[in-house]
Amino acid sequence: MADDVLVDVDGHRLKLSNLDKVLYPETGFTKGEVIDYYVRVSPVLLPHLAGRPVTLRRFPDGVEGESFYEKNVPRHAPNWVRTARLPTPGSRRNAAYADFVVVDGRASLVWLANLAALELHVPQWTVRPRGGQGVPDLLVFDLDPGEPATVVDCCRVAERIREVLAEDGLPAWVKTSGSKGLQVYVPVRVSAPGRTSEYARAVAERLAGETPERVVATMTKARRTGKVLIDWSQNNPAKTTVAPYSLRARPRPTVSTPLRWSEVQRCRHPQDLLFTADNVLARVDTDGDLMAGLREERHRLPVRRRAGAR
Secondary structure (H helix, E strand, C coil): CCCCEEEEECCEEEEECCCCCEEECCCCEEHHHHHHHHHHHHHHHHHHHCCCEEEEEECCCCCCCCCEEECCCCCCCCCCCCEEEEECCCCCCCCCEEEEEECCCHHHHHHHHHCCEEEEEECCEEECCCCCEEEECEEEEEEEECCCCCHHHHHHHHHHHHHHHHHCCCCCEEEECCCCCEEEEEEECCCCCHHHHHHHHHHHHHHHHHCCCCEECCCCHHHCCCCEEEEHHHHCCCCCEECCCCECCCCCCEECCEECHHHHHHCCCHHHHCCEHHHHHHHHHHHCCCCHHHHCCCECCCCCCCCCCC
């Protein structure tokens, strides 16, 4: 392995180690290339992380080795790394709270990449200015295909979700998960944390009722074969979704990639929506951030009754 390298990132001195270590064996993609990717994509990635507590998924020995999720800020973090102490109900370790990293600049991003934090997962809310959990500002539909269904089937369901949202005057943005599925987002303004889950569940159950051969709205695995799960539960404030532009721990360095709706409509093969780090950097150079609109106008959610509700 190469020697440690000292670098200055926006006024912060960092020691980077094992830059030649291969983290994606199938392609030979190294930790140095992971760090380089996150530096180069940072202008479009950082706004999607801003103010959000990050749950890390770390792969010290690469994507074929052991991994672990980390909510608490790693030990020996520099004192300039921003953190937020937040409650963690239901923690497997029975911890009442965790000190989450809040990525507020390139230096924090590079520091995390050097820890082999390949995946960055964030909730649909930001930390309040004085600390504590804010109300959701995003609504997400997480589309997960049950084999033999693929991302192509997710595209057809995403198009239908977009139509339902349009009925309610809501715009939608879409990205790949970087793995097998898609995620559809709406920027929202709500007064209570439960409103996004309530609305997303109603939409999911409506579509599951209309096309039960294609869509399910429950997590039961036995019912998901060949169908697309619309996982509305990702709007639970305790849950997270992979951030736009985050790498994924797949055999190749794939990325959760923002899309045009025209790309969703044209998709006929899973490879049509498979993007690696190099692909994404080229897309950003050409198109900028296709999800920039998520940070603009926020929309109020109409009341949608769940199927069968009185």
